[in-house]
Amino acid sequence: MKYIEEYRDRELILRLAAKIAKTAKGKYSFMEVCGGHTSAIHRFGIPSLLPQEINLISGPGCPVCVTGTDFIDKAILYSQRADVIIVTFGDLIRVPGSYSSLEKEKLKGADVRIVFSGLEALNIARSNEDKTVIFLGIGFETTAPGTAVTIRQAEEDGLVNFLLLSAHKVMPPVMEALVMEGVNINGFICPGHVAAITGSHIFNFLAEKYHLGCVVSGFEPADILQSVLMLVRQINLNSPAVEIQYTRAVTYSGNSLAQNQLSEVFEYSDADWRGFGTIPGSGLTLRKKYEKFDAEKRIPLSVGFHNENPNCICGNILRGLKKPDDCSLLGKSCTPENPIGACMVSAEGACNSYFKYYRNE
Amino acid sequence: MNELVSLNHGSGGKQANELIRNLFTRKFGMPDPLTDSAVLKENGFTLAFTTDSYVVDPLFFPGGNIGKLAVCGTVNDLSVSGAIPKYISASFIIEEGFPRNDLEIIADSMAEEAEDAGVRIVTGDTKVVEKGKCDKLFITTAGTGFIKPGYEHISFGEKIRSGDKLIVNGPIGNHAIAVLGARNNLNFSSSVLSDCASLNHMIQSVLDKSDQVHFMRDITRGGLAAVLYELVRISMKGMNIDEISIPVDEPVRGLCEVLGFDPCYLANEGKILLVAGEDEYEKILSVLRSHPLGVNSEVIGSVVDDRKGNVVLNTKNGGRRNLDVPSGIQLPRIC
Amino acid sequence: MCLSVPAQVIKIEGQMAHVSIGGAIFKAGLHMVENVNIGDYILLHAGFAIQKISEKEALVTLNLLKEMEDAGND
Numbered sequence: 001m002k003y004i005e006e007y008r009d010r011e012l013i014l015r016l017a018a019k020i021a022k023t024a025k026g027k028y029s030f031m032e033v034c035g036g037h038t039s040a041i042h043r044f045g046i047p048s049l050l051p052q053e054i055n056l057i058s059g060p061g062c063p064v065c066v067t068g069t070d071f072i073d074k075a076i077l078y079s080q081r082a083d084v085i086i087v088t089f090g091d092l093i094r095v096p097g098s099y100s101s102l103e104k105e106k107l108k109g110a111d112v113r114i115v116f117s118g119l120e121a122l123n124i125a126r127s128n129e130d131k132t133v134i135f136l137g138i139g140f141e142t143t144a145p146g147t148a149v150t151i152r153q154a155e156e157d158g159l160v161n162f163l164l165l166s167a168h169k170v171m172p173p174v175m176e177a178l179v180m181e182g183v184n185i186n187g188f189i190c191p192g193h194v195a196a197i198t199g200s201h202i203f204n205f206l207a208e209k210y211h212l213g214c215v216v217s218g219f220e221p222a223d224i225l226q227s228v229l230m231l232v233r234q235i236n237l238n239s240p241a242v243e244i245q246y247t248r249a250v251t252y253s254g255n256s257l258a259q260n261q262l263s264e265v266f267e268y269s270d271a272d273w274r275g276f277g278t279i280p281g282s283g284l285t286l287r288k289k290y291e292k293f294d295a296e297k298r299i300p301l302s303v304g305f306h307n308e309n310p311n312c313i314c315g316n317i318l319r320g321l322k323k324p325d326d327c328s329l330l331g332k333s334c335t336p337e338n339p340i341g342a343c344m345v346s347a348e349g350a351c352n353s354y355f356k357y358y359r360n361e
Numbered sequence: 362m363n364e365l366v367s368l369n370h371g372s373g374g375k376q377a378n379e380l381i382r383n384l385f386t387r388k389f390g391m392p393d394p395l396t397d398s399a400v401l402k403e404n405g406f407t408l409a410f411t412t413d414s415y416v417v418d419p420l421f422f423p424g425g426n427i428g429k430l431a432v433c434g435t436v437n438d439l440s441v442s443g444a445i446p447k448y449i450s451a452s453f454i455i456e457e458g459f460p461r462n463d464l465e466i467i468a469d470s471m472a473e474e475a476e477d478a479g480v481r482i483v484t485g486d487t488k489v490v491e492k493g494k495c496d497k498l499f500i501t502t503a504g505t506g507f508i509k510p511g512y513e514h515i516s517f518g519e520k521i522r523s524g525d526k527l528i529v530n531g532p533i534g535n536h537a538i539a540v541l542g543a544r545n546n547l548n549f550s551s552s553v554l555s556d557c558a559s560l561n562h563m564i565q566s567v568l569d570k571s572d573q574v575h576f577m578r579d580i581t582r583g584g585l586a587a588v589l590y591e592l593v594r595i596s597m598k599g600m601n602i603d604e605i606s607i608p609v610d611e612p613v614r615g616l617c618e619v620l621g622f623d624p625c626y627l628a629n630e631g632k633i634l635l636v637a638g639e640d641e642y643e644k645i646l647s648v649l650r651s652h653p654l655g656v657n658s659e660v661i662g663s664v665v666d667d668r669k670g671n672v673v674l675n676t677k678n679g680g681r682r683n684l685d686v687p688s689g690i691q692l693p694r695i696c
Numbered sequence: 697m698c699l700s701v702p703a704q705v706i707k708i709e710g711q712m713a714h715v716s717i718g719g720a721i722f723k724a725g726l727h728m729v730e731n732v733n734i735g736d737y738i739l740l741h742a743g744f745a746i747q748k749i750s751e752k753e754a755l756v757t758l759n760l761l762k763e764m765e766d767a768g769n770d
Contacts, residue, residue: 001611001614001615001618001702001717001718002702002704002737003702003737003749003754004618004701004702006758007758008677008678009678010605010677010678010679012761012762013678013679013680014679016761017679036699036700042682043676043682044676044678044680045674045676045678045679045680045681045682046680047680048680048681048682049679049680089742090621103367107365107367108365116620116742116743117725117742117743117744118742118743119723119725119743120743139742142700142741142746143741143742145728145744145746146725146728146741146742146743146744146746149725149727149728149744193700193739193741193746196700196739196746196747197746197747219700221678221679221680222678222761223757226757226760226761245757247750247753247756247757248749248750248751248753248754248757249739249747249749249750250747255728255729255746255747257727257728257729257730258728258746258747261727261728337376347621355685356683356685538720549720549721549722549723550720550721551719551720551721552719553720611718611719612718612719612720613720614718615701615716615717615718615719615720616717616718616720618699618701618717618718619699619701619703619717619720619722619740620699621699
């Protein structure tokens with residue numbers, strides 16, 4: 001398959017790995033903040049190709065993992081209404097809320113459906129006029145523009161039974177929060193598909209203000225290894241900057257059409273990140289003009305205070321302060337079948353990846 | 362605690378195994394490990410006996426239908442035990458209002474498949490339930506056949522040794538993708554056909570030419586990964602797999618990229634994993650490749666002494682990681 | 697869920713395209729890309745084309761990767 005296979009070529013990969021080993025002087029710590037990178041790194045066995053001196057840390061890049069318990073609890077409350085169809089992307093149905101999950105509610109009879117696109121959710125609304133369809137919008141800047149297009153389409157079609165419960169978030173504020181907390185890294189492997197939309201300039205502040213190396217990376221093994229090499233070179237030369245490795249999809253200014261869709265429909269708001277609490281300006285909510293599609297405004301509800309398992313360290317894992325194997329629950333009470341924290345649920349979560357691939361190494 | 366049975370319990374992975382082991386195997390006093398067919402010795406004869414239910418949705422999919430599946434599946438479960446499949450039973454649970462025409466097409470498929478496989482459908486049952494009490498049609502087949510002396514070990518893997526080679530008879534994942542595509546609710550279309558086929562003639566041709574078939578398993582729900590981990594459990598060894606050798610058709614690969622699936626966990630209905638002795642694996646491979654249902658057979662790895670209990674995957678790009686035991690819903694009602 | 701995969705445009709109907717990944721065909725909304733022609737490659741994400749893939753840049757990347765020397769100081 002074009003634009004995939006070429007970047008998985010074994011010879012190329014092994015040469016890149018050798019080059020990295022030769023170029024690395026001392027220890028390096030790089031954080032990736034994209035679920036796609038977390039799972040690619042593990043799927044392709046990248047750690048087995050890097051020298052021990054290079055430490056790859058997984059940050060809050062999995063949109064499912066950083067979705068707060070409140071959001072799940074609200075979705076569950078909506079799902080318990082007989083006139084509601086909950087429509088969501090796959091992994092979210094297994095994320096634990098305070099007392100249940102969408103999957104468990106589905107077992108009890110709630111109408112919860114999985115889709116791959118917001119446009120499919122519109123179809124469900126069109127074919128179920130007597131029900132209210134609530135679409136759970138999660139994802140970062142890669143996914144949010146698609147939701148924006150979906151909302152505009154709903155407006156154009158005059159749909160009255162389609163609502164959005166948004167947990168969409170944006171990356172720069174959480175990356176800054178990590179740095180201000182003092183996360184110990186030399187640089188970021190920056191999310192390639194977020195940057196395809198936003199442009200690479202959104203990461204400038206990390207290099208300019210915080211002197212962290214930034215390379216916007218693709219998702220094939222050659223992309224990731226080349227990005228690591230570029231980061232190592234930046235650190236060696238003590239010249240942190242924002243570079244684009246993923247030039248075939250990312251530019252400095254990004255996709256303006258997608259950005260326009262986003263800004264037409266959404267505005268920034270404060271958002272709740274699992275493990276971080278509230279981060280100002282990190283969320284996306286519907287502008288007043290599109291309020292009629294906002295589930296919380298049309299059907300207000302409130303959820304109670306929740307207690308998380310005190311032994312669950314997802315928060316620290318998402319902040320890169322701990323690794324999955326630091327958790328006492330991993331593999332015992334917390335497994336992919338019975339996840340306690342969100343990091344275990346999603347295929348892009350750090351704990352899920354660790355559990356699947358490295359447990360017995 | 363009154364736990365509810367979930368779809369996870371039926372998908373052939375970790376949770377399904379737990380349910381079967383704790384609820385059924387233990388209570389019925391069934392042997393452990395469970396094999397594709399029960400191997401029963403009586404009066405000097407060894408009989409293989411197996412059963413399977415078919416709840417695939419939709420009933421008709423590219424490459425087959427529920428009826429064809431019901432015959433192939435049971436024939437294959439018998440064949441991988443080293444048995445010559447002989448007699449099949451077929452029970453139907455039909456939803457009120459089901460079109461008779463469709464039932465005729467399905468029955469014709471079953472008759473045709475049985476004839477091709479050289480088995481006879483000799484008994485069965487039919488029930489009709491009210492509308493809404495079953496989804497269109499469910500079929501259960503059971504089958505039996507004799508296992509020739511010298512083949513009994515195949516189900517149990519008693520002869521598996523380090524250095525043995527792991528062979529699959531062709532590309533994996535086709536059945537699951539064909540069924541998914543036919544469901545029409547994931548907004549994709551592809552030309553992928555289900556691989557459902559009776560493999561008994563192919564298997565017999567191998568058994569006739571070599572006595573170094575150490576183990577065989579039908580690769581169905583839970584996919585290749587499920588069988589590899591079962592193999593690890595039975596043999597108490599490790600498996601070393603070369604990802605690049607696992608045959609996967611291009612459209613299946615493409616779909617897996619988009620949908621986030623791993624072909625190693627997808628269901629098949631015409632694929633087996635065969636463990637071949639090191640001395641004769643090339644001969645076995647050649648016999649497989651000379652049969653139409655095995656032309657794309659490949660050696661995907663070997664049985665090893667180190668890393669016992671693990672299936673290690675050498676990734677195509679030069680990395681290395683473990684393959685995980687399948688668990689949870691990959692795709693419900695795939696067979 | 698959040699996967700984005702390169703896909704080739706094989707048919708365009710208004711704002712929707714049919715795109716192929718290794719022969720498997722998907723629908724993609726073209727609302728966020730312009731000047732898309734049959735044969736172009738786009739990044740498919742959650743049912744939308746989120747960016748066009750630059751063949752020129754892809755070749756540059758590949759060439760850089762292939763020409764990389766093992767020896768030499770960095």
